Amino acid sequence: xxxxxxxxxxxxxxxxxxxxxxxxxxxxxxxxxxxxxxxxxxxxxxxxxxxxxxxxxxxxxxxxxxxxxxxxxxxxxxxxxxxxxxxxxxxxxxxxxxxxxxxxxxxxxxxxxxxxxxxxxxxxxxxxxxxxxxxxxxxxxxxxxxxxxxxxxxxxxxxxxxxxxxxxxxxxxxxxxxxxxxxxxxxxxxxxxxxxxxxxxxxxxxxxxxxxxxxxxxxxxxxxxxxxxxxxxxxxxxxxxxxxxxxxxxxxxxxxxxxxxxxxxxxxxxxxxxxxxxxxxxxxxxxxxxxxxxxxxxxxxxxxxxxxxxxxx
Amino acid sequence: xxxxxxxxxxxxxxxxxxxxxxxxxxxxxxxxxxxxxxxxxxxxxxxxxxxxxxxxxxxxxxxxxxxxxxxxxxxxxxxxxxxxxxxxxxxxxxxxxxxxxxxxxxxxxxxxxxxxxxxxxxxxxxxxxxxxxxxxxxxxxxxxxxxxxxxxxxxxxxxxxxxxxxxxxxxxxxxxxxxxxxxxxxxxxxxxxxxxxxxxxxxxxxxxxxxxxxxxxxxxxxxxxxxxxxxxxxxxxxxxxxxxxxxxxxxxxxxxxxxxxxxxxxxxxxxxxxxxxxxxxxxxxxxxxxxxxxxxxxxxxxxxxxxxxxxxx
Numbered sequence: 373x374x375x376x377x378x379x380x381x382x383x384x385x386x387x388x389x390x391x392x393x394x395x396x397x398x399x400x401x402x403x404x405x406x407x408x409x410x411x412x413x414x415x416x417x418x419x420x421x422x423x424x425x426x427x428x429x430x431x432x433x434x435x436x437x438x439x440x441x442x443x444x445x446x447x448x449x450x451x452x453x454x455x456x457x458x459x460x461x462x463x464x465x466x467x468x469x470x471x472x473x474x475x476x477x478x479x480x481x482x483x484x485x486x487x488x489x490x491x492x493x494x495x496x497x498x499x500x501x502x503x504x505x506x507x508x509x510x511x512x513x514x515x516x517x518x519x520x521x522x523x524x525x526x527x528x529x530x531x532x533x534x535x536x537x538x539x540x541x542x543x544x545x546x547x548x549x550x551x552x553x554x555x556x557x558x559x560x561x562x563x564x565x566x567x568x569x570x571x572x573x574x575x576x577x578x579x580x581x582x583x584x585x586x587x588x589x590x591x592x593x594x595x596x597x598x599x600x601x602x603x604x605x606x607x608x609x610x611x612x613x614x615x616x617x618x619x620x621x622x623x624x625x626x627x628x629x630x631x632x633x634x635x636x637x638x639x640x641x642x643x644x645x646x647x648x649x650x651x652x653x654x655x656x657x658x659x660x661x662x663x664x665x666x667x668x669x670x671x672x673x674x675x676x677x678x679x680x681x682x683x684x685x
Numbered sequence: 686x687x688x689x690x691x692x693x694x695x696x697x698x699x700x701x702x703x704x705x706x707x708x709x710x711x712x713x714x715x716x717x718x719x720x721x722x723x724x725x726x727x728x729x730x731x732x733x734x735x736x737x738x739x740x741x742x743x744x745x746x747x748x749x750x751x752x753x754x755x756x757x758x759x760x761x762x763x764x765x766x767x768x769x770x771x772x773x774x775x776x777x778x779x780x781x782x783x784x785x786x787x788x789x790x791x792x793x794x795x796x797x798x799x800x801x802x803x804x805x806x807x808x809x810x811x812x813x814x815x816x817x818x819x820x821x822x823x824x825x826x827x828x829x830x831x832x833x834x835x836x837x838x839x840x841x842x843x844x845x846x847x848x849x850x851x852x853x854x855x856x857x858x859x860x861x862x863x864x865x866x867x868x869x870x871x872x873x874x875x876x877x878x879x880x881x882x883x884x885x886x887x888x889x890x891x892x893x894x895x896x897x898x899x900x901x902x903x904x905x906x907x908x909x910x911x912x913x914x915x916x917x918x919x920x921x922x923x924x925x926x927x928x929x930x931x932x933x934x935x936x937x938x939x940x941x942x943x944x945x946x947x948x949x950x951x952x953x954x955x956x957x958x959x960x961x962x963x964x965x966x967x968x969x970x971x972x973x974x975x976x977x978x979x980x981x982x983x984x985x986x987x988x989x990x991x992x993x994x995x996x997x998x
Contacts, residue, residue: 465748491837493743496951496977500975502974503975638936661780661781662780662819664812
């Protein structure tokens with residue numbers, strides 16, 4: 373698992389970008405990164421034995437952090453990951469900022485770079501392609517194409533996946549989800565698989581879609597809950613590793629009350645942040661202002677869900 | 686015109702945030718602010734006698750600039766504005782960054798602060814309200830509520846306008862446009878006017894809507910073309926000042942080929958940037974990567990439009 377580098381053979385890249393990639397929060401306390409709490413979250417993931425750790429994903433609030441904070445977070449993640457590969461988000465609005473983030477992430481020991489087409493002005497497909505071209509040309513570790521229309525407002529076409537995945541240096545594509553229907557999910561993953569090189573893995577995100585996505589042929593799960601309650605996420609991945617997709621689906625269905633909370637609370641971040649607060653892993657509040665945590669009523673519902681699912685310890 | 690400050694009486698604020706506010710580009714050359722070209726743009730606006738200059742609007746690419754670049758741009762704008770009030774964009778994803786931008790804008794001499802609810806994670810109305818509350822509490826010059834759903838992805842309700850406009854320190858609301866139909870435009874502006882304090886001005890944006898918005902009772906035009914071809918924008922404003930809404934409408938209709946280009950080229954920024962390039966006011970390319978300028982075909986159309994409208998000199 374430790375050896376990564378697209379210079380050294382496709383198989384190795386495929387090994388790196390598969391299985392459970394856990395996305396830890398970056399807890400904010402008094403408008404600064406709570407370094408102790410962050411290190412604790414990473415150690416928790418290392419102890420659980422996740423396949424990789426993606427620091428500075430959307431769940432890691434990368435977009436809200438300063439360059440110095442991002443450098444420090446990547447360094448802490450690598451330092452506390454006990455050898456598990458760490459990927460780092462490098463997205464920014466300006467190409468030169470992306471390249472600077474990539475440079476510092478690599479210096480900090482990141483084994484992969486996650487790039488979403490953050491936008492203020494709407495971006496064209498050519499602008500997004502050129503951004504990925506510029507990053508892969510400069511980077512010395514593989515790049516994960518990060519497709520998250522809910523946060524970036526940019527929607528990839530399958531054709532654009534294909535153009536970007538053909539660039540040397542792309543290691544994986546993080547897709548936003550798959551249809552719930554197994555047949556349609558399989559068709560969607562096969563459609564992407566057909567147009568990207570074999571060494572580029574496909575990773576599902578949107579935790580509610582994980583079991584469906586992995587069953588449909590995704591190689592990885594870029595996981596929000598994996599960053600805070602890794603054992604619950606691993607149950608789904610292990611069931612599939614052991615050839616039991618029905619068990620994976622049952623594990624996912626069991627967590628449906630959590631997926632419902634994600635949908636009703638404006639996305640997964642606020643819910644997972646509250647979970648980490650409830651578990652005592654981070655101080656409350658832990659999100660960067662102006663983001664606010666869950667209100668009391670939502671938090672009460674979350675507590676009940678956590679207790680019912682055994683996620684409260 | 687020069688005296689602004691919401692501590693010193695409502696009438697003064699109303700005076701400041703009315704008429705033509707021109708939004709200059711921030712030209713980028715070799716990934717740095719082209720300071721000479723920017724100073725030239727500001728001097729052009731001062732010479733034309735616009736009512737105010739908004740540096741670091743969306744047209745000024747504020748979202749793509751570093752803190753140091755933003756500070757420098759505000760300083761240059763104030764230094765070259767010949768006493769015309771300068772407003773400065775202070776938007777950022779994190780509240781503490783907004784407050785830091787406000788601080789440096791005020792130190793640089795900004796007479797007003799423009800705040801849009803930039804977002805990465807979707808924002809709730811309460812989060813946006815609290816952001817404005819935090820800024821107005823810290824700022825010593827008035828704040829312009831900047832509503833631009835095309836760039837921020839956040840849509841204000843009229844109710845949220847009302848809540849925010851009631852905060853001490855709000856000077857103006859920059860609305861994204863009005864309906865083309867005069868009756869509906871008048872109704873929309875009256876609807877906003879009815880729920881915001883009298884000292885808060887309403888400014889229209891979306892250049893194609895300027896004549897309709899001003900005719901419908903808007904106090905100001907926050908203008909993209911005003912930042913590059915101020916005389917064309919002033920013709921519309923002057924016609925209204927002279928009580929001739931029909932002439933204003935005719936002036937606007939005359940510019941319809943330009944509004945069409947805005948619509949077909951992914952927004953006003955790329956078109957106005959190309960206009961400034963064609964006029965020799967800035968070097969080509971002048972936008973921050975990954976943003977790309979107009980392609981050759983679009984540029985050819987723009988040249989024809991500029992020549993037909995007399996905007997090529």
